[in-house]
Amino acid sequence: MQYFLRWLILGIFGFTLVTAYSHHTSQNISSPSRLPAAQCRMVKHTMGKTCVPINPQRVVTLSLATLGNVLALGVKPIGTTNEVQIENNSLTYLQEKTEGIKLIGISQPNLEATLLLKPDLIIGVDWFKPIYPLLSKIAPTVLGELDYSTWEKHLSFVAEVLGKQETEKALWQHYYQRIEELKQALGNRYQDKKISFIYIGRNQINIDAKNSYAGSIISDVHLQRPASQNVDAPYGAFPISLEELKKADGDILFVTTFSKIGKEFLEKKQQEPLWKTLKAVQENHVYYVDFMSWAASNMLGTDAVIDDLFKYLVNTH
Incomplete structure (x- = not known):
């Protein structure tokens, strides 16, 4: 474990x-x-x-x-x-x-x-x-x-x-073709929007930085991140306390967990007042994605991440 x-x-x-x-x-x-x-x-x-x-x-x-x-x-x-x-x-x-x-x-x-x-x-x-x-x-x-x-x-x-x-080479051509298709489908709708991505571990909220696997894909699509996430972290992410939850906010919030304990921790935090103050929560723009897809760190996983971006940013809005 x-x-x-x-x-x-x-x-x-x-x-x-x-x-x-x-x-x-x-x-x-x-x-x-x-x-x-x-x-x-x-x-x-x-x-x-x-x-x-x-x-x-x-x-x-x-x-x-x-x-x-x-x-x-x-x-x-x-x-x-x-x-x-x-x-x-x-x-x-x-x-x-x-x-x-x-x-x-x-x-x-x-x-x-x-x-x-x-x-x-x-x-x-x-x-x-x-x-x-x-x-x-x-x-x-x-x-x-x-x-x-x-x-x-x-x-x-x-x-x-x-x-x-x-x-x-063919894989990269496919990847960038899909990236371009997504950018075209998004148009200008998100030029002033911030895309947040967090993951919930064992009793811990973690902020994704732009130099992570998923962060690199989001960056390739030219989607903007909140200022707190538009950084390179030493390990691609950094933990925050519940009091710092505003750092997790954005116009769109993607959330994932990787354990039963993490899911239980998230469910508990969702009932607390601070969670309900997040803009993405109030506007019902919180989307839950598959951890292993967004953690794949291989070329096969990129399609799954791009599929999710299509699903929630193009087809949902």
């Missing part, structure tokens, strides 16, 4: 993962390849260089961000780790795309389960550095960077590993 909550914060608001992993001193380790040089190519990553298969057939992904990017690039992994249980339907933005993919662990991979899958390539993120030597004994393993400012960079890394750079 500890790793899960930290990942959620990382995914949506770019909180740097603060675990024992971060204290690990990385070494320039090269993952061994069992393939002849002609059948693999060298890829640089956070742990050094690894010769990866030119056309991998049995890919294992470590993290939801990596999973989403691999799927977006047209490759279906045989196994993945996850920060939540896929079967609880919380990954709505992935729809049926995960069907048949074996879950090999929550937060950390079960090494025995990973070995039994006989992968020919393991792709993950840099918080798995401590177990990299073990992973690299199972299959060629590459770990890319992922923090609050690098979700786009991680997509490019995964595309390079898979040799899918042309597919990545």
Whole structure:
């Protein structure tokens, strides 16, 4: 649960993962390849260089961000780790795309389960550095960077590993096409409006900053944020007290939660006088969105966020 909550914060608001992993001193380790040089190519990553298969057939992904990017690039992994249980339907933005993919662990991979899958390539993120030597004994393993400012960079890394750079270009074309379609649909209706986005954690209200995953999408649409949110925060977000609730206000307020406790906390706060003083609340412009979609930190999740912006800013008004 500890790793899960930290990942959620990382995914949506770019909180740097603060675990024992971060204290690990990385070494320039090269993952061994069992393939002849002609059948693999060298890829640089956070742990050094690894010769990866030119056309991998049995890919294992470590993290939801990596999973989403691999799927977006047209490759279906045989196994993945996850920060939540896929079967609880919380990954709505992935729809049926995960069907048949074996879950090999929550937060950390079960090494025995990973070995039994006989992968020919393991792709993950840099918080798995401590177990990299073990992973690299199972299959060629590459770990890319992922923090609050690098979700786009991680997509490019995964595309390079898979040799899918042309597919990545097509994904970005699709993304910016959808952004332009949304901007056209919005017209000038929101040029003087402020779009607020907050998430509710365990007994805590958190303000989204513009340098988060969702914040970058909102920024690309040229939607304005309240002054309190139009900043880059060290971890993509910052907590506020109930007395500072005005910082959460805007003409439009998007709200999300990532736990049962968070939902209960939100329900309690909604009954308090300060919540009812918010402009968005008074004008009935508060919209509740799916946390995992707005926390995806991968290209597949962008469509879900843009869909929500269409739904609530274009079709609702």
